[in-house]
Amino acid sequence: MRIAIVGGGVMGCATALALAGRDADAIVLERAVPGAEASSAAAGILGAQAELHGRRDDGDARLFARARAAWAPWARELRDATGIDVGYRVSGVLRLALGEADRDELARDVSWQQSLGLRASLLDARSAREIEPELTPAAVAAAFFPDDAQVDPPVLLRALVAAAARSPRVTIRSGATVQGLLVESGRCIGVRLDDGELRADATVLAAGSWSSLVPGLPASLPPVRPVRGQLVMLDERPPRVRSIVFGAGTYVVPRGDGRVVCGSTMEHAGFRKEVTAAGLSAILGGAVACVPSLGAAQFSSAWSNFRPHVDGHAPLVGASELPGLFLATGHHRNGILLSKLTADTVATAILGQL
Ligand SMILES: Cc1cc2nc3c(=O)[nH]c(=O)nc-3n(C[C@H](O)[C@H](O)[C@H](O)COP(=O)(O)OP(=O)(O)OC[C@H]3O[C@@H](n4cnc5c(N)ncnc54)[C@H](O)[C@@H]3O)c2cc1C
Numbered sequence: 128m129r130i131a132i133v134g135g136g137v138m139g140c141a142t143a144l145a146l147a148g149r150d151a152d153a154i155v156l157e158r159a160v161p162g163a164e165a166s167s168a169a170a171g172i173l174g175a176q177a178e179l180h181g182r183r184d185d186g187d188a189r190l191f192a193r194a195r196a197a198w199a200p201w202a203r204e205l206r207d208a209t210g211i212d213v214g215y216r217v218s219g220v221l222r223l224a225l226g227e228a229d230r231d232e233l234a235r236d237v238s239w240q241q242s243l244g245l246r247a248s249l250l251d252a253r254s255a256r257e258i259e260p261e262l263t264p265a266a267v268a269a270a271f272f273p274d275d276a277q278v279d280p281p282v283l284l285r286a287l288v289a290a291a292a293r294s295p296r297v298t299i300r301s302g303a304t305v306q307g308l309l310v311e312s313g314r315c316i317g318v319r320l321d322d323g324e325l326r327a328d329a330t331v332l333a334a335g336s337w338s339s340l341v342p343g344l345p346a347s348l349p350p351v352r353p354v355r356g357q358l359v360m361l362d363e364r365p366p367r368v369r370s371i372v373f374g375a376g377t378y379v380v381p382r383g384d385g386r387v388v389c390g391s392t393m394e395h396a397g398f399r400k401e402v403t404a405a406g407l408s409a410i411l412g413g414a415v416a417c418v419p420s421l422g423a424a425q426f427s428s429a430w431s432n433f434r435p436h437v438d439g440h441a442p443l444v445g446a447s448e449l450p451g452l453f454l455a456t457g458h459h460r461n462g463i464l465l466s467k468l469t470a471d472t473v474a475t476a477i478l479g480q481l
Contacts, residue, residue, distance in 0.1 A: 128152060128481060131318050131327035133305045133341060135161035137280075137462060138455040139333035140287035140299070141470035147296035149478055154325065155297070156318065158304035162284030165335050165462065168432035169280040170358060170380050170388045173198055173464045176245055176272035177220040177373055181232070183239050190468075192245060197467040198276060208293060211286040214279030216383060221250075221259055223374030223417055224268040233270040240272075247272050259370045261420045266374070277371060277380055280463060305334070308343030308452065315343075315451035329477045331453045332443075336398070336433040338456040345449045349440050351457045353398055353433035356391040357406035359414075361424035363387050368418055377413025379421065387424060389414040392431075402429045434459045444469050445476045453477055 128151045132139045135157030143153035155161065172178075175191035202215035224230035233249060240247040248271050255269035256262050262269070291297040309317040309324055317326040332338055336353035368381040380388040392406045407429060415422045437443060437457035442465065447454050455473045458465050 129154065129327050130329045130331060130477060131156060131325055132331040132333055133318060134332070134334035134337075135299055135301070136164055136333065136335050137162070137166035137284065137287065137466045138335070138458070138469060139331070140284070140291060141466045142331055142333060142455050142473050143297045143299075144287065144290055144294065145470035145474035146477065147294045149474055150296070151474070151478060152296045153298070154327070155291070155299045156303040156305050156320065156325070157299060157301050160301050161288050161299055162281070165432045165434060167281045167284045168356075168358065168430055169463050170378065170390050171214070171278045171280045171283070171463055172220070172371060172378065172380055173276040173278065174220060174371075174461070175275060175464060176240055176247060177222055177275050177371070178461055178464070179240065180222065180236055180373075183236070185243065188240065188243050188245065191461070191464065194465045194468040195274070195276065197471070198278070201467045202278065205286045205290055209286050209289040211282060211289060213283045213286050214382065215276060217274060217276040218369065218371055218381070218383070219258070219271065219273045220275040220371045220373060221255055221262070222270040222272070223255070223262065223266045223372065225265055225374060226267065230268040233268065237270050246274055259368065259372065261368050261418045262372070263417055263419055265416070275371065278463065279382060283463070305341055307341065310343055310449070313450065315449050328481055329451055329453055331455055331473060331477070332447075333455040335456060336435040338435060345447060345452075347448055348443070349437050351435045351437050351443070352395075354436045354459065355394040355396045355399070355431055355433055357402050357410060357429065357431040358388055358390040359407060359410050359429045360427040361387045361389060361414075361421060362427045363421065363424040367420055372417050374417040375413040377410055377417060379414050379418055386427070387421065389421070398433065400431050402431050406431070435462070442469070444472055446480065
């Protein structure tokens with residue numbers, strides 16, 4: 128059985144490995160190199176609880192918690208298979224309240240999450256600073272989510288590619304642009320490439336923000352659109368910040384070795400990959416407002432990429448309306464968090480239908 132996968136980001140690579148683990152052969156078709164786009168650019172927060180802020184949806188909360196729970200065993204599995212440590216750390220998240228209105232909102236988040244059995248607490252300023260001494264004195268309180276975690280996305284993508292290279296069932300073709308789906312008698316039977324056709328028992332659309340640009344998709348599929356995010360890497364020596372901190376429209380993700388990723392913007396800018404003055408100013412201003420000592424950290428680098436967003440829809444995962452075509456796209460801000468769960472769901476859906 129052969130499965131063609133369009134796109135070699137975290138969704139495409141993880142789905143290929145999940146299929147290989149179930150004795151199917153997968154070919155990942157990547158127009159550039161695996162991890163060329165959003166997946167290596169992400170901050171790597173596994174923010175199952177921090178990301179629920181303001182949306183209090185029980186279904187999302189359960190899905191995110193399941194996705195986060197898949198990470199510890201997956202990180203171990205990848206390390207055992209490749210020797211690569213993907214930087215999985217349960218560093219916890221502190222979401223700061225910088226005023227009374229923020230505190231009331233966080234109190235509602237925390238009590239809702241507690242009612243679902245998730246570990247969360249509302250800390251006063253002193254208790255928050257006991258966990259993270261570098262926090263701004265302007266914080267009046269913080270929600271603490273001790274089970275939220277992180278990985279290092281560029282290293283994750285290296286590990287996925289290394290695991291794929293060791294698997295006799297996975298092939299990654301770099302520089303292979305999918306020009307369209309092959310559809311015959313109402314069924315997707317593979318893809319069209321620059322140099323010919325590739326026939327497959329099933330095809331997975333995992334082309335991130337470019338998913339809607341692949342010709343041949345069912346008209347009913349909601350469009351996936353890019354939402355640009357800019358990120359900044361600081362180098363803090365010695366490392367002082369330990370927890371992930373959200374606040375002032377920003378997040379700060381210390382890797383533990385002095386690297387600190389700060390982000391991010393949410394912009395509808397088409398596929399323009401600029402890092403802008405306004406973006407840098409907002410990110411750095413927010414980061415230093417939350418953790419003043421970061422003002423002395425060295426600027427290291429900055430980049431941007433595109434979150435695949437589906438307006439008003441959950442991510443597109445599983446079977447599509449076109450027989451033979453499966454979806455693993457549209458994960459917006461949480462594609463790293465959801466990657467392993469998505470890969471397993473899609474692999475199970477494909478093998479259940481063939
Ligand atoms: C700034 C930023 C910060 C983020 N932070 C986090 C975070 O902290 N936590 C989290 O969980 N998520 C985060 N995300 C979201 C996460 O990165 C994405 O949801 C996830 O990486 C999407 O993975 P993907 O495989 O769908 O897309 P991508 O990684 O973009 O991969 C799609 C691939 O498809 C290829 N492709 C496209 N069209 C074709 C074609 N026609 N033929 C062949 N190949 C094609 C592309 O070259 C690309 O490599 C962040 C995203 C951004 C931009």
